Amino acid sequence: xxxxxxxxxxxxxxxxxxxxxxxxxxxxxxxxYDYLGLFALALVTGAGGGLIRDGxxxxxxxxxxxxxxxxxxAIFAAALLVIIVGERIRHVMLVVILADAMGLGFYAxxxxxxxxxxxxxxxxxxxxxxxxxVGGGLLRDIISGEEPLLxxxxxxxxxxxxxxxxxxxxxxxxxxxxxxAAALIAIGVTFAxxxxxxxxxxxxxxxxxxxxRKTVGKGVRRVLRRKDR
Numbered sequence: 001x002x003x004x005x006x007x008x009x010x011x012x013x014x015x016x017x018x019x020x021x022x023x024x025x026x027x028x029x030x031x032x033y034d035y036l037g038l039f040a041l042a043l044v045t046g047a048g049g050g051l052i053r054d055g056x057x058x059x060x061x062x063x064x065x066x067x068x069x070x071x072x073x074a075i076f077a078a079a080l081l082v083i084i085v086g087e088r089i090r091h092v093m094l095v096v097i098l099a100d101a102m103g104l105g106f107y108a109x110x111x112x113x114x115x116x117x118x119x120x121x122x123x124x125x126x127x128x129x130x131x132x133x134v135g136g137g138l139l140r141d142i143i144s145g146e147e148p149l150l151x152x153x154x155x156x157x158x159x160x161x162x163x164x165x166x167x168x169x170x171x172x173x174x175x176x177x178x179x180x181a182a183a184l185i186a187i188g189v190t191f192a193x194x195x196x197x198x199x200x201x202x203x204x205x206x207x208x209x210x211x212x213r214k215t216v217g218k219g220v221r222r223v224l225r226r227k228d229r
Contacts, residue, residue: 008113008179013050013064014074016106020136021046021078023099027144029086030093042079044143047071049107049135057128058114100137101160101194105187108133108164113172113179122173126165133161153204156197164190 024045028038047065054063065071089095111132115125134150134157141148149157168186171177196202 007117008110008183010068010070012106012183013110014070016103016110017046017050017071018074018078019099019103019106020049020140021075022082023096023103023137024140025079025082026086026089026092026096026099027140027146029082030096031144035083038083039076039079041140041144042082043075045136045140046075046078047136048139049111049132052135053111053114053128053132057131058118060118097198098195101191101198102187103136104133104157104161104194105164105190107136108161108190109168109183109186112165112168113183116169116173122169126162126169129165129168130158130161133164134158153206155201155203156193159204160190160194160197163193 021042025038025042027045028041033041047063050065050071051063054060054065061067086092108129110129112125112129115128116122120128137157138148138150140146141150164186167189168182171182171185172179
């Protein structure tokens with residue numbers, strides 16, 4: 001069992017909601033949505049990961065989005081910020097990526113921590129933390145008509161969130177480090193890995209391009225040909 005110190009302030013969840021809401025609002029701004037559309041995409045992106053976490057996996061009553069007014073305020077603030085400063089942002093997609101990268105780490109640790117604290121094991125907590133991290137971005141991309149970052153080959157996205165979850169649970173559960181210290185380290189690692197992957201253009205590749213798969217496939221085909229003879 002974990003010690004009582006394995007707790008994170010609500011601020012971590014609110015920051016994640018705000019950051020993802022900013023990324024959603026910026027995508028809506030770039031695509032020319034109206035005010036309602038911008039707020040709707042900010043709402044779905046900011047709250048999406050938490051709704052999946054609370055409604056499907058944790059099932060601890062109504063989602064926090066509808067029980068705590070601070071979450072809607074965070075989303076509204078994100079939308080208002082983009083409405084006010086949108087024209088001054090020269091590189092909109094860069095800001096989307098950075099906000100998304102920071103939000104990944106926050107949501108990864110929050111989802112993992114909440115899962116551990118209701119008695120789930122580390123594997124389940126890691127899975128929920130990962131889904132919590134990528135859920136909002138996935139919904140944002142689907143609704144806005146973009147190919148989801150989660151599914152296509154590219155610079156580390158889900159991989160960065162997964163590393164963050166592993167670091168957080170490894171430090172907090174394995175080494176019994178204070179939850180806030182473990183969270184800050186995991187958030188920093190997630191953000192750094194995502195940014196480095198973008199800056200250095202470190203990418204995953206389509207399955208059909210993997211050399212190991214091709215080599216194994218050739219070997220299997222040779223064996224099958226011999227059997228046919």
